[in-house]
Amino acid sequence: MSGAKVDCMKQHITTRSLALLGVTLLLGGCMATQKPLYQWDSYPTQVHGHFKGESPEAQIAALELQLQKTQANGAATPPGLHAHLGMLYSKVGRDDQMVQQLELEKAKFPESTPFMNRLLAQLKK
C-alpha cells in the first residue's frame, strides 16, 4: 500500500468518526431531558388510589413518608400534594392537620389561594 493511499484512508476514517460523533451529539441533544421540577414518587399513585376507594390511612402514611424524603433531598413538593394530604386528614377527623396542609399549599403555591381559602372557610362553618 502506498503512503498516499494510507493518508487518504486515515482522512476518510477521521471524517467518518467526526460525522458519527456529530450525529451522536445531535441525538444526545434531542434526547436530553430536563431535571424534574418536583419530587413525585407515589403521589400520582395515591391520587389514583383515592379514586379507587382505597383507605385514607395508608395514603396518609405513604404521603407523610414522601414529604420526609422530599425534605431530606432538598427537593420541591409537587402542586396539590399538601392539599390532597389535607383532604385525607379531614376524612379521618384530623381537621387541625388539614388546615395546616392547606396553609402549606397556599404558602408554596400562591395560585392556589382562592380555592384553599374557600375550603378553609367551609371548614369554619
Added chain:
Amino acid sequence: MPIASTRFFSTAVLTFAAFLAGCAAPKAYDYSAFKQAKPRSILVLPPVNESLDIKATHSLLSHSSRPLAEAGYYVLPVALVDETFRQNGLTQADDMHAVDLKKLNEIFGADAVLYLRVKRYGATYYVLGSATVVEAEARLIDARTGTLLWDGTARASSEEGKNNNAGLVGLLITAVVQQVLSSVTDQSHDVAGIASHRLLSVRAGNGLLPGPRHPAYADGKP
C-alpha cells in the same frame, strides 16, 4: 451560459426549494391567544369518558397533574376538585363540563380550565393478538374570557414499535416497555400515563407552551 438562463435556473431551484420546505414544515399552531392570556394555574376537570371502561375518567385524571406541573403550571389538586363537585351534587364528568366559567372562577379561581375527553381506553382484541390503546383530546380554555388557548390529541398503545423495522435499539426499547407493562396488572392505566404525558407536556410542534415555573418560560416556545 448566458446570464438570463443562469438566473432562470437559480429562480427555478429556489422555487423548488421553497416548495419542498413548505411541504416538510407542519402547519404551525396559532399560539397568539395562549401567549396573550399567559395562564399560571390550570383547573383540570374530570375527563368525559367516551370509552366503554368506566375506570378511564379517574385513570386519566390522576395522570394529568404531573405533565402539566412539569410544564410549569400550578395544577389544582384534582381529588379535591372532584370532591367539591360531588359536594355540590355533580357526580358525572359531563355535568361538570357543563358548569359555566363564571361559577368555576368563583369556586376555584384558576386562570385556565382544561377539558379532557377520553376517546379510547382499554384492550382491543384482533386475530393475531390484542392491543391496549388510550386516546384522549384536550382543550385549554381561558377561565375569564372563554377563549380557546390550545387544543391537542394524543394516543398511546401497548403494541408500539412491535412490528416496525426500528432496528435493534427499537426492539430493545419495545422489549423493555413490554416487560414493564406486563409486570403490572393495570395495563390500561399505564398506557394512559404515556398518552397523558404525550398530550400534556411541553413539546415542539403543537404541544403546550411552557408555564411560569418552567425554565423555558421566557422563550415562549413549545
